[in-house]
Amino acid sequence: MDKYSYEVENMNLWYGEHQALYEINMKIPKNKVTAIIGPSGCGKSTFLKGLNRMVEMVPGVKVAGKIKYNGEDILNPNYHPEELRTKVGMVFQHPNPFPKSIYENVAFGAKIQGIRNKSKLEGLVEKSLKRAAIWDEVKDRLNTSATGLSGGQQQRICIARAIANEPDVILMDEPTSALDPISTLRVEELIQQLKEHYTIIIVTHNMQQASRVSDKTAFFLNGELVEFDDTDRIFSNPGDKRTEDYISGRFG
Amino acid sequence: MSKAQNNEAVTHRLLKKNRSSAKRNERTGKIIVFTSAAIIIAATIAITLFLGYKGLKTFFVFDIDIWNFLTSTTWDGTSESGAFSFIFGSFAVTFLAALFAAPIGIGSAIFMTEIAKKWGQKVLQPVIEILVGIPSVVYGLIGVTVIVPLIRNHIGGLGFSLLAGMIVVGVMILPTITSISADAIKAIPIDIKDAAYGLGATRWQTIYKVIIPAALPSLMTAIVFGMARAFGEALAIQMVIGNVKGLPDSITDQAATLTSIITLDMPHTTYGSVHNSLLWSLGLILLVMSYVFIIIIRVVSSRRKI
Ligand SMILES: Nc1ncnc2c1ncn2[C@@H]1O[C@H](COP(=O)(O)OP(=O)(O)O)[C@@H](O)[C@H]1O
Numbered sequence: 001m002d003k004y005s006y007e008v009e010n011m012n013l014w015y016g017e018h019q020a021l022y023e024i025n026m027k028i029p030k031n032k033v034t035a036i037i038g039p040s041g042c043g044k045s046t047f048l049k050g051l052n053r054m055v056e057m058v059p060g061v062k063v064a065g066k067i068k069y070n071g072e073d074i075l076n077p078n079y080h081p082e083e084l085r086t087k088v089g090m091v092f093q094h095p096n097p098f099p100k101s102i103y104e105n106v107a108f109g110a111k112i113q114g115i116r117n118k119s120k121l122e123g124l125v126e127k128s129l130k131r132a133a134i135w136d137e138v139k140d141r142l143n144t145s146a147t148g149l150s151g152g153q154q155q156r157i158c159i160a161r162a163i164a165n166e167p168d169v170i171l172m173d174e175p176t177s178a179l180d181p182i183s184t185l186r187v188e189e190l191i192q193q194l195k196e197h198y199t200i201i202i203v204t205h206n207m208q209q210a211s212r213v214s215d216k217t218a219f220f221l222n223g224e225l226v227e228f229d230d231t232d233r234i235f236s237n238p239g240d241k242r243t244e245d246y247i248s249g250r251f252g
Numbered sequence: 253m254s255k256a257q258n259n260e261a262v263t264h265r266l267l268k269k270n271r272s273s274a275k276r277n278e279r280t281g282k283i284i285v286f287t288s289a290a291i292i293i294a295a296t297i298a299i300t301l302f303l304g305y306k307g308l309k310t311f312f313v314f315d316i317d318i319w320n321f322l323t324s325t326t327w328d329g330t331s332e333s334g335a336f337s338f339i340f341g342s343f344a345v346t347f348l349a350a351l352f353a354a355p356i357g358i359g360s361a362i363f364m365t366e367i368a369k370k371w372g373q374k375v376l377q378p379v380i381e382i383l384v385g386i387p388s389v390v391y392g393l394i395g396v397t398v399i400v401p402l403i404r405n406h407i408g409g410l411g412f413s414l415l416a417g418m419i420v421v422g423v424m425i426l427p428t429i430t431s432i433s434a435d436a437i438k439a440i441p442i443d444i445k446d447a448a449y450g451l452g453a454t455r456w457q458t459i460y461k462v463i464i465p466a467a468l469p470s471l472m473t474a475i476v477f478g479m480a481r482a483f484g485e486a487l488a489i490q491m492v493i494g495n496v497k498g499l500p501d502s503i504t505d506q507a508a509t510l511t512s513i514i515t516l517d518m519p520h521t522t523y524g525s526v527h528n529s530l531l532w533s534l535g536l537i538l539l540v541m542s543y544v545f546i547i548i549i550r551v552v553s554s555r556r557k558i
């Protein structure tokens with residue numbers, strides 16, 4: 001088996017005429033937490049959405065280069081983005097549960113893949129909620145609306161919903177930026193537990209968070225990958241002057 | 253007085269004048285706005301009271317049995333008359349038109365908001381606006397010259413029928429249903445669509461499993477708005493439905509509605525007669541139904557989840 005979930009080679013990306021990513025080369029290791037940091041507008045979300053091809057939803061987007069996921073180039077026109085997205089889950093900046101029950105939220109992915117067996121679905125929902133560390137809080141109200149939960153609980157439901165697809169990668173785009181400090185801490189703890197099973201790639205504008213949760217850190221600036229290394233090294237002894245300036249708060 | 257002082261005094265006076273005229277303007281504005289609101293409310297109450305008074309006369313002055321009035325299908329202008337055929341006709345046209353227009357309207361709304369946004373905005377939107385603007389009588393004329401012969405030649409009967417009414421009214425309420433549905437679908441947050449795509453849903457799965465369920469209360473509201481319009485439509489329906497007093501046996505049979513009978517019979521009745529009073533009672537049913545539709549819309553849209 002490969003050591004890497006993703007091997008990105010010479011990735012360039014344009015929104016129409018505007019180039020948002022330049023020559024990205026990056027190997028993202030399996031079952032590790034990789035953080036992506038950098039000032040606002042530097043292309044973090046764009047890069048992340050490139051990894052599950054969600055970026056293609058924007059009209060006029062063009063991607064060049066190679067993005068190998070488990071050794072296969074997902075930019076190959078024969079590669080189905082829907083299939084990719086069942087294996088690469090995504091958690092968004094704002095918790096976005098469907099206006100459906102907690103159960104229906106978590107069972108959504110399995111249902112659209114045609115799983116109808118009730119006990120199988122129930123087992124899957126329970127397992128996923130347990131893994132997302134929210135089972136105890138919601139087990140007695142699985143049939144109530146997920147939109148009635150607190151922000152932090154909603155975000156963990158969204159994580160459970162992604163987990164229920166049995167992915168091997170989970171992409172998270174600033175998953176705690178809309179949460180209070182205590183909910184943030186719980187999600188960070190959860191990320192630590194999840195890396196045993198999944199490769200996690202997390203965008204964050206919060207450098208303490210990156211240093212707390214991640215094994216590897218990538219620093220993006222103006223659409224370029226400036227530096228990608230072990231998190232310890234990035235925060236103690238960065239190789240690039242721009243990284244040092246950024247983490248010491250000299251800009252951005 | 254020096255020139256500077258003089259200037260200052262003038263400025264002061266001007267400012268003061270300005271300020272007091274601003275105050276006056278504000279007061280005038282308030283009066284206009286409040287009066288307008290009061291007029292609308294007064295008009296609604298007046299119409300309700302007037303129609304209630306006229307419509308209830310049938311039962312309290314002419315002593316007609318209300319149950320007989322609601323269930324009998326004879327209509328001869330005497331105190332034995334009942335409105336059931338027309339109540340049935342109105343409901344039949346309304347439901348059939350909704351059955352015809354709701355899938356097409358909601359389908360077009362999905363098309364213009366989710367499938368072909370540009371084309372939808374450039375072509376479908378103006379088409380809908382034109383459909384709204386076409387007067388009722390034009391729909392009736394097209395119904396009489398196109399739909400009625402089409403039914404006569406290809407399906408059977410005289411052509412003047414419930415079916416013709418359903419099609420003409422269905423087309424008339426199509427823009428109402430389409431535009432309210434389109435607004436409802438546009439209001440679904442992009443967040444939850446992203447969530448569906450992010451879980452591997454295709455566009456159709458996202459539409460069926462997320463967008464339509466989330467928009468459902470508003471889509472129901474759209475349909476009820478369409479039905480309210482269908483129920484009250486008079487001119488076009490009167491031109492194509494045949495206006496035969498009695499219950500229709502089939503969808504290709506002629507029928508009549510509350511509205512078509514009012515417009516048809518009213519000129520032939522004398523003021524103060526039983527027949528005249530009966531027509532007011534039909535009008536009262538229409539008014540009651542429009543209240544019912546409003547209540548349904550209120551209840552349905554209060555279920556909105558987003
Ligand atoms: N949908 C879009 N259409 C056009 N340009 C976009 C779009 N999304 C992002 N961009 C541009 O791409 C660049 C990177 O944006 P983004 O990836 O959102 O940055 P970050 O997540 O690091 O804040 C920015 O210059 C932004 O303006």
Ligand SMILES: [Mg+2]
Pocket residue numbers: 044045046
């Ligand atoms: Mg971002």
